[in-house]
Amino acid sequence: MxxxxxxxxxxxxxxxxxxxxxxxxxxxxxxxxxxxxxxxxxxxxxxxxxxxxxxxxxxxxxxxxxxxxxxxxxxxxxxxxxxxxxxxxxxxxxxxxxxxxxxxxxxxxxxxxxxxxxxxxxxxxxxxxxxxxxxxxxxxxxxxxxxxxxxxxxxxxxxxxxxxxxxxxxxxxxxxxxxxxxxxxxxxxxxxxxxxxxxxxxxxxxxxxxxxxxxxxxxxxxxxxxxxxxxIFDLRPMALDDLGIIPSLRRYMDNFQSTYKIECEFIVQGREKRLLPAMEVAIFRLIQEAMTNVAKHAHSEKVKIELSFEEDITIARIIDFGQGFDFNAVLENPGEHFGLIGMKERVEMFSGQFSIISPTGVGTTIELSIPYKKEENLE
The missing domain is CATH 1.10.287 (Helix Hairpins)
Structure with a gap:
């Protein structure tokens, strides 16, 4: 049969x-x-x-x-x-x-x-x-x-x-x-x-x-x-392979700011590390997806991106100052917000944590943290 x-x-x-x-x-x-x-x-x-x-x-x-x-x-x-x-x-x-x-x-x-x-x-x-x-x-x-x-x-x-x-x-x-x-x-x-x-x-x-x-x-x-x-850069930033995630993100934000006329503030905390290629691509794509959501839905004039390199974990925050939304409602009925669900799943694939704080009318903060093993640190 x-x-x-x-x-x-x-x-x-x-x-x-x-x-x-x-x-x-x-x-x-x-x-x-x-x-x-x-x-x-x-x-x-x-x-x-x-x-x-x-x-x-x-x-x-x-x-x-x-x-x-x-x-x-x-x-x-x-x-x-x-x-x-x-x-x-x-x-x-x-x-x-x-x-x-x-x-x-x-x-x-x-x-x-x-x-x-x-x-x-x-x-x-x-x-x-x-x-x-x-x-x-x-x-x-x-x-x-x-x-x-x-x-x-x-x-x-x-x-x-x-x-x-x-x-x-x-x-x-x-x-x-x-x-x-x-x-x-x-x-x-x-x-x-x-x-x-x-x-x-x-x-x-x-x-x-x-x-x-x-x-x-x-x-x-x-x-x-x-x-x-x-x-081509959006498909695969060549600078990501050569220079790492920080220069790639800076270039992406320059393009984003020029395209959408939304002010970008980029803050790097801690000592920068070269991560495994898969992790760098994942973090870049996650921030890229979050920024796309800001451009499409947030109605915010500014977005702040924080990237923190800690001892055993990398933390990224994407903060806008727009209209906010009900994330629990999105989880129950994804609809057009499948990208957010995909972000959460991608973070969990790396054993990371994903959270969204989005009070209506105040703005949205997306935080993702991805751990890395010590043998994976490529300084």
Whole structure:
């Protein structure tokens, strides 16, 4: 029976992985189509602008031709037959041109509106595909975990619960990084490509404006590079390996203060120690998660971070001066505060202590303490 169930789970896993590839293909196709439509939309907007100018010119010319035709009709004795015919034909030709350009303007506007609707639908499709891929990834991980447990003949409920929480945390982190890249560098790069194509056309029509556009693009590229470096730093601060946790935290707080306009005060107490890499990463991530919560929920203008190196323990405190919240209610119903639960579990994995003091309207103090063995001290 177990073998049969294992075989079914493997086939199910294969089918889900195939479906995930199809969804990924749909998302990538939608992104490509979105980029194409965005380029077409930019061109249409330029065409609309030029057509509107032409229609305005033809309206003025039409009024002039009509006025001249009325003068010819009133004083026809003063004009030759040839002049009268020419005046009529010019007025008629102007009317025809005006009607043609008005029809062109209507068609371009209709196409523009259609593309804008398609772009909105594409964005919804991409978002749904990304969410679905995340859910499928979670399902795949769960199935793989289940298959491994059956293979190893393990069926411990606690291990399954911890594994599920780890998987959910990993998927949430992947979604966060994907959203950050999609909303930041990916969008900016698509915009840069589009504006470069427009600048190519401007080089022939208006070199001066093209030069201004290139200067703006240079600024945008530099800003995009800063965003990419920040994302890389958030994923794995390279300074953490080379210099340790203090320089890494100082750099993170500089970025945090610049991004969220929240004043950061960093206090180090005791003699700094180089901890085991896993502990340094854990402390950095815990402080990072706490700071993210401050930015999202605290409504505080300042945050204070204290890091204390004691004889056999490292203590970190993150103190904000915002609105506070009921932590007991969060424990009973985590909802969107899964990050706090994850912080508590991560601290407990290192045999540490985690506490939150958060009186409503006063602010929040998060304290975590992680012990280390003497042989682990890397001074």
């Amino acid at each position: 177990a073998d049969r169930l294992g075989e079914i789970m493997k086939k199910t896993l294969l089918a889900i992985e195939t479906g995930k590839e199809e969804i990924f293909h749909i998302a990538e196709t939608s992104r490509t189509e979105t980029q194409r439509l965005t380029q077409e939309l930019a061109q249409l907007r330029m065409d609309i602008s030029e057509t509107i100018k032409k229609v305005d010119q033809l309206h003025k010319l039409d009024r002039k031709m009509r006025q001249h035709l009325m003068e010819v009709s009133r004083d026809f004795k003063s004009y030759s037959e040839k002049e009268m015919i020419e005046s009529y034909e010019n007025a008629k030709e102007t009317q025809v041109q005006l009607q043609l350009y008005e029809a062109k303007e209507y068609q371009i506007r209709a196409r523009r509106d259609e593309i804008e609707r398609s772009l909105r639908q594409m964005m919804v499709t991409i978002e749904r595909a990304e969410n679905l891929m995340s859910q499928i990834s979670l399902a795949i991980n769960l199935l793989q975990s289940g298959i491994n447990e059956m293979t190893q003949d393990q069926n411990l409920e606690k291990q399954q619960e911890v594994a599920l929480r780890i998987i959910m945390a990993q998927e949430e982190e992947r979604r966060r990084v994907a959203r950050e890249i999609h909303d930041g560098p990916a969008q900016n790069l698509a915009n840069i490509v589009l504006r470069l194509e427009i600048t190519e056309k401007l080089l022939e029509l208006d070199p001066k404006q093209a030069k201004i556009e290139l200067q703006d693009l240079k600024t945008l590229v530099r800003s995009n590079l800063q965003d990419i470096r920040r994302i």
